Amino acid sequence: MQVLSKINKQSSIFTSLVSVFLGLLVGGVMMILAGYNPIQAYIALFQSAFLQPFDIGETIRTITPLILTGLAVGLAFRTGLFNIGVEGQFIIGQLAAVIVALKLDLPPVIHAIVAVIAGALGGALWAFLPGYLKAKRGVHEVITTIMLNFIALYLSNLTVREWLTDGADKTKEIPESASLHWNMLSQLFDSSRVHFGIFIAIVAAFFMYYLLWKTTTGYQLRAVGYNPHASEYAGMNVSRNIVLSMMISGVFAGLAGASELLGTAGYQAIQASYTGIGFDGIAVSLLGGNSPLGIVLSASLFGILTYGGSNMEYVAAVPREVIRVVFAAIIFFVAANIVRWVAQRRKKKVIDKGGEGK
Amino acid sequence: MKLKALGALLLSAALVTVAGCGAAQDSKGGSKGQSAGLVTDVGGLNDESFNQNAWAGLQKAGKEMDFNVKALESKRDDEYIPNLTKFAREKRTITWGMGFKIQNALEKVSNQFKDQHFAIVDTDMGGKIPDNVAAVTFKEEEGSFLMGVIAGSMTKTNKVGFIGGITSPLIKKFESGYRAGVKAANPKAEVKVVYAESFTDSAKGRALASSLYNGGTDIIYHAAGGVGKGLFNEVKTRKQGKYWAIGVDMDQSKLAPDHTLSSMVKRVDVAVYDMMKKVKDDKFPGGEQVQIGLKDNGVGYADTTKEHVPAKVLKKVDDFKQQIIDGKIKVPANENELKKFKP
């Protein structure tokens, strides 16, 4: 856990910006090596994310779940927990939301609200399990959350096939009343699928900030994250805070799943593998320094790269896998804290020189 | 520090592998204004299956009939809509959506771009096909029937197997046709059916194949996309001439040349090409379901079948094929029809 607290401390905006730049540079070098023109590719990438209202809308839609999964990972990080189970909590959020959307018959707006809440609770429940096991039994959350990801995936597939449908590979479309689709917003962006979820994501980011830095609960969560022994000494219930942190993290992940389902897809399909949105949350959170504002910004960057990446492929014929390499390189530079490393080396050199001079 | 660096490496690796592989393909055709776009499903262009097939057909059409053709790969389900929209916005003469997974997206986009033409493969869109959409489906059950005939005729253990991808009405068509074929050729043979619940997990495919073979099955037919690779990997390790695999979609004999009896080929390229011809001739069948079966040469068995299937059996297969084309045999396409099926 010391590693986590180190990451918490070291991330700075500067580190992140330099890492992004270096990441893009690595991507560019790869493109040159593979015989593509990186400048053309990057122009295509960034342009296409904002080319037309439709693209802007779609970019925002891509960003939405990344903010929420990023917050989920970031909150857990802050409390010294590594929630790799965001992917699974995301899936359970989707599942809970689609069940409420399909099985309950409620008036518009209320139906959507209930479905979103169900998704959040689903995610919370899925995160509660590893939190409880960690707090009471000392089982490492990385192990349990990874395992629960598999269970979530296949539970969702099973539920869709056996209960929500009659052996089909996806559910019916959810009714209008449960949808997060907001016509006015969608029209604003030329019928793109941007939906109400973006507001949920932004409110969640504000909530995380308020919770962690303005409330007694947040004080405890942070204290436990930094030093569980001192927290115990001070009379805080370390176990309870671990469970709570995982559950709030799960709420964010569940909201991501619910908003994706109710806003973007409109149905739950049988998935052969993970969507990766939950895992991307880890990258988003790391780049964003586990702070709410940082997470919103880094989710935006990753969203733009993801959505723009497909267009880069289309316009400049550069395989979009390059974009995944850029992602990976950025995270690599953040984690290795390249900025600090360079700064330290330079400082050392200066000192060495000073020493010789005398 | 070490731990952190290791973590970073792992995370970087994970991010890259999530991406998979493949790339967009662009094939410049003519520039007379006629153009077509193709949006793959998550299988991608190099799936050695129907996306690849369709793209081959479209490229051929582009060359011969002077279409500007372009393809967009979808990596995730939520990319179908932006990809289709991109082509529609470019006012392409026709935009293809590959696979039943893309159905919802195509429905929405076609509704939004009413002046544009779309075509979709492998689904009848639940029977409600919009006027600007043509739905191309295959009678996979007919092709699968022939595979069943081969398997039923050649089994020595009277046990044959079937590996399905994700349980769905489409894959049930394969299963039903195959089982009917086995029944027609060899009523005593038993068909063991398993589903991988995946189209990509080849390791699972191998495990399933292994347990089927170990249970006494000697011939296995698959309709499971990438999962099927596992079947071929498994059969390769077993005694030649005793254990067999049957491929699907394309001629898959190259995966295990000495162990592949046959493949049920689905001529998506033919279907796409034929449709492009209709578009060229301004005969776009909007709102219609175009069904392609044995009669149209849309499905059939691979040319390499004769390598390991004796002429006698092949003749029997051709007999059945003729009966189906003539309408003497109605091949069941789902579980209910299969129950009623009497050879």
Place this chain on the structure above:
Amino acid sequence: MNAVEMKGITKRFPGIVANDRVNLTVKQGEIHALLGENGAGKSTLMNILFGLYQPDEGEIFIREKKTEITGPNIAGELGIGMVHQHFMLVDPFTVTENIILGSEPTQNGMIDQRKAEKEVQAISDRYGLKVDPRAKIRDISVGMQQRVEILKTLYRGADILIFDEPTAVLAPKEIDELIVIMENLVKEGKTIIFITHKLKEIMRICDAVTIIRQGKFIGRVDVADTDESRLASMMVGRDVSFTVDKKPAQPKETVLSIRNLRVKNSRGVDAVRGLDMEIKAGEIVGLAGVDGNGQSELIEAITGLKSAHKGEIVLNGKAITNLKPKAITHRGVGHIPEDRHRRGLVLDFSIGENMVLQTFDQKPFAKGWTLQYPQIFKHAKRLIKEFDVRTPDIHTPARALSGGNQQKGIIAREVDRDPDFLIAAQPTRGLDVGAIEGIHRRLIEQRDKGKAILLMSLELEEVWQLADRIAVIYEGKIAGWVDPATTTEEEIGLLMAGGQVGTEVSS
């Protein structure tokens, strides 16, 4: 001949100069003390001598020959050995296995255990170390483990030995034994550099002493020409009083009583075994004992951090046995923990945030669910001023403060809550003389205010100076009570080692 001569050694780290033109001259065959407060640069200097750091400036002569010590292996070749403060031993291995680790004598590719054992035995006999080569490390006492460390350096042929604060972990009797060993070593021609901040020990055994303060060389004096208070003022840079001014205690009603307490340690073995104790308002009870005799477990049980499986703890007439830490805190227990980094502070919180570690959710620091930062900061500012915590401001992370200021912060927080009963565990560990003085004054002040105080310290001196009654703990039980005014070092030493003493002091 000079065994070691370091001239004008300067070593800089980002932001600080750890050693600033330091000189050290050690004559062959002497015991030379290196004296300085914590953070004065003693360890840096020794790490340079041991080859772990390279100096930025300066020269090193070993036996009058200029050398560059680029790594510990070079130091080893030059015959320099270090006896570390924290032992580097493998617990499940035997003494011999530990000693030969890294330079195993082999025969046909197999470790020649018997030869090694013989050699170890020979060295042990020669210097009077009395070590059993076949004993497992985990089965022998701390003093014996230290002797294994010494053996390790001797086995590798060291004749300049660096002892890094060797007495910190030892009981008085063991210290005596160590001194005999050191004298034996010198008699056999070895040279010893003795890192310490204990003046008494220097006076007792050293020949000369080098004092450094804040990285700077202050002076080299012969022990014969100096005394304790002169050394102290050289070390601290001002005059220091050694005696704690205090009036006789005026104990009142019993605040805390413990009966037949049993507590298991982390390995599930009883560490506190039927302990009884009473502490009255207005007195300081000192808890003396060798480390690992149940002190930590006792304190953790009182504060609710560990559960007792037998016995009773009563505070102000009410049982608090096995209550949650929070409940115990609220009932009036203050706790200056043994390990301030692990327990006492959230180092990544600001010093301001740390001032409300227990009270953050109470009025006026919180209103309902929300923290009231203005109130928290006001409170923190007041404490920092009152207790003279030196910090740039209240938003500085606790990590950035010096040990003494961190400790002052903790004491401020605990004392300000106005508890009836205050536990001070190792309150001055690792602090310099100046800071110790201030903390001692605070504790006496609290006693005079009528608080009951339990002072646990491994420094016998400290307990002696502060306590009104001393309880000596041995193997989880109070081995005996002594009166600091009348007791002798011998008496306490005997109790700490598990011996029996006839007299008992009634309170």
